[in-house]
Amino acid sequence: MTHVTQDLTRADGAALPTSPPALRRANLSLVLRHLRDHVSRSRVDIAEATGLHRATVSNLVAELLERGLVREVGIEHVGAIGRPRRAVALHGAHVGALGLEINVDYISIHGADLSGRVLVERRVGFDTVGSGPDRALRRLSLGAREAVEAMRRAGAVPAGIGVAVPAMVDVARGVVTLAPNLGWQDLPLAARLSEALSTPGTPAVPVMVDNDANLAALAEHTSGVAAGTPHLVYLTGEVGVGGGIIVDGKLLRGADGFSGEVGHLPVDPAGDRCGCGRYGCWETKVGLAALMRTAMPEQAYQQDSGQDGLPVSDPEERAKEIARGLAAGDERMLAAVAQVGRWLGLGGSIVVNLFNPRVIVVGGYFATLAEWLLPHAQRELERLVVAGPAAQCRFVASDLGFGAASRGAASMVVNRLIDDPNTIMDPIPRQAAY
Known part of the structure; x- marks a missing residue:
C-alpha cells in the first residue's frame, strides 16, 4: 500500500485516508472523476494527470473494467515512434441516475447512465401550486416510477434520484425549508418521495434534494455553453x-x-x-x-x-x-x-x-x-x-433549455456515486423489483 499512500499525497495534497479500503475508494474516485471530465484517456495519461503510480492505475482500471464502469475505446499512438496506448472511457451503462425537477407549472425528468447517455427526458405541465404538496408529490412519484421503468428497459438500474426544487433546501436532510412560489414550508421531500417509491423487500433508492438554480448551475458548468x-x-x-x-x-x-x-x-x-x-x-x-x-x-x-x-x-x-x-x-x-x-x-x-x-x-x-x-x-x-x-x-x-435543473439533478447523483464508488462497485441486480 506504500505506492497508494504516496500516490494520493501527490494527487491532491489532502489528508490521507487511514485504512486500505479508504485508500482504494479514494483512488477509484480519483480515476472515475478524471474520466468523467475527459472523453477518454490512456492509463499513462491518467497516471500523469492524477499523480497515481502507473501500476496503481492499471490495477484500478482493471477493477473498473471488470465492474463495467469503464470501457476500452481504442488505441492511441503517441510520439514519433508511435507507442500504442489503449484508451478507456467512463461507461457504467447499467448504472442509472434519475433527475427530477418540480416547479410552479411543470415537472421535468432526465434519466441518464453513468457516462451521461440520456435514457429518458420529458416535461409535463402540472399546476403544482394549485395541487398542494400532497397531490404534487403523488404526481412526482408517478413520473419517477414511469422514468425508472423506462430506464430499466434501457438496461440501467437507478442508483439514486435527485430532485430540483425552486426553494431553500436543507440538503443534508432533504427538506424543503421554504418554497415561496410553491407555497411549501418544512416539507421532508426526500423522505416522502423515498417512501412513495419504496417496495417491500427491495432496498430504497437514495433520494437527494437541492435548489433548482444550484443544480442548473452544476449542469451548465459541466456541459453547458460555458x-x-x-x-x-x-x-x-x-x-x-x-x-x-x-x-x-x-x-x-x-x-x-x-x-x-x-x-x-x-x-x-x-x-x-x-x-x-x-x-x-x-x-x-x-x-x-x-x-x-x-x-x-x-x-x-x-x-x-x-x-x-x-x-x-x-x-x-x-x-x-x-x-x-x-x-x-x-x-x-x-x-x-x-x-x-x-x-x-x-x-x-x-x-x-x-x-x-x-x-x-x-x-x-x-x-x-x-x-x-x-x-x-x-x-x-x-x-x-x-x-x-x-x-x-x-x-x-x-x-440546455428548461431541462437544465433536472439534468443537474441527475449529475448530482452521478457526482455522489463517483465520490463514493463503493455504492456502485458491487454488481447491481438488473431485474430487481422497484
Whole structure:
C-alpha cells in the first residue's frame, strides 16, 4: 500500500485516508472523476494527470473494467515512434441516475447512465401550486416510477434520484425549508418521495434534494455553453428567479446552504409584493410572471392556472408565443421585454459587483427570448458595474433549455456515486423489483 499512500499525497495534497479500503475508494474516485471530465484517456495519461503510480492505475482500471464502469475505446499512438496506448472511457451503462425537477407549472425528468447517455427526458405541465404538496408529490412519484421503468428497459438500474426544487433546501436532510412560489414550508421531500417509491423487500433508492438554480448551475458548468468556466452565475428564467453561483469551479452554498437567492434581492422598495411576502424583489421585475403581466396581461399567471391537477400552459410555450410576437414586431411585447431586460441588467450588476463572474448564463424563458432580451441587459450591466470594462462579464443564453435543473439533478447523483464508488462497485441486480 506504500505506492497508494504516496500516490494520493501527490494527487491532491489532502489528508490521507487511514485504512486500505479508504485508500482504494479514494483512488477509484480519483480515476472515475478524471474520466468523467475527459472523453477518454490512456492509463499513462491518467497516471500523469492524477499523480497515481502507473501500476496503481492499471490495477484500478482493471477493477473498473471488470465492474463495467469503464470501457476500452481504442488505441492511441503517441510520439514519433508511435507507442500504442489503449484508451478507456467512463461507461457504467447499467448504472442509472434519475433527475427530477418540480416547479410552479411543470415537472421535468432526465434519466441518464453513468457516462451521461440520456435514457429518458420529458416535461409535463402540472399546476403544482394549485395541487398542494400532497397531490404534487403523488404526481412526482408517478413520473419517477414511469422514468425508472423506462430506464430499466434501457438496461440501467437507478442508483439514486435527485430532485430540483425552486426553494431553500436543507440538503443534508432533504427538506424543503421554504418554497415561496410553491407555497411549501418544512416539507421532508426526500423522505416522502423515498417512501412513495419504496417496495417491500427491495432496498430504497437514495433520494437527494437541492435548489433548482444550484443544480442548473452544476449542469451548465459541466456541459453547458460555458462549461469549465471557473467563475459563473446561472439565473433561472421561471415564474420566480433563482441563482446558482460557481466560484473557483465549485458551487457556492454559504454557511447554511441557502446562497443564490438572488431573485429576492430588493431592487424596488415601492414595487409589487413578492411570493416571499416582501416587496420589490428582483423576480417581481424579471420573472416570467412579471413579463406576462406586461406583455400578455390577458394570459397572466393565476388567470389560466389548471384546477385539480389538469394540464396548464407550459412556460416554454408561453415564451415561444412571446417570441413569435416579438419577431412580428408587436410593440407592447417589445416594450415589455426591453423593460425586463433593463431590470435584468440592473440585478445582474449587483451579482457581478459581489462575485465578479466571467459569465452570467441565463436559462428558462430568458434563453428563449435572449435575442431581444440580452442586448438591453448587457447595456445596463456595463453601465452599472463598478469595475466597468475590467469586469469582462457577459450574459449568455443557456442551450440546455428548461431541462437544465433536472439534468443537474441527475449529475448530482452521478457526482455522489463517483465520490463514493463503493455504492456502485458491487454488481447491481438488473431485474430487481422497484
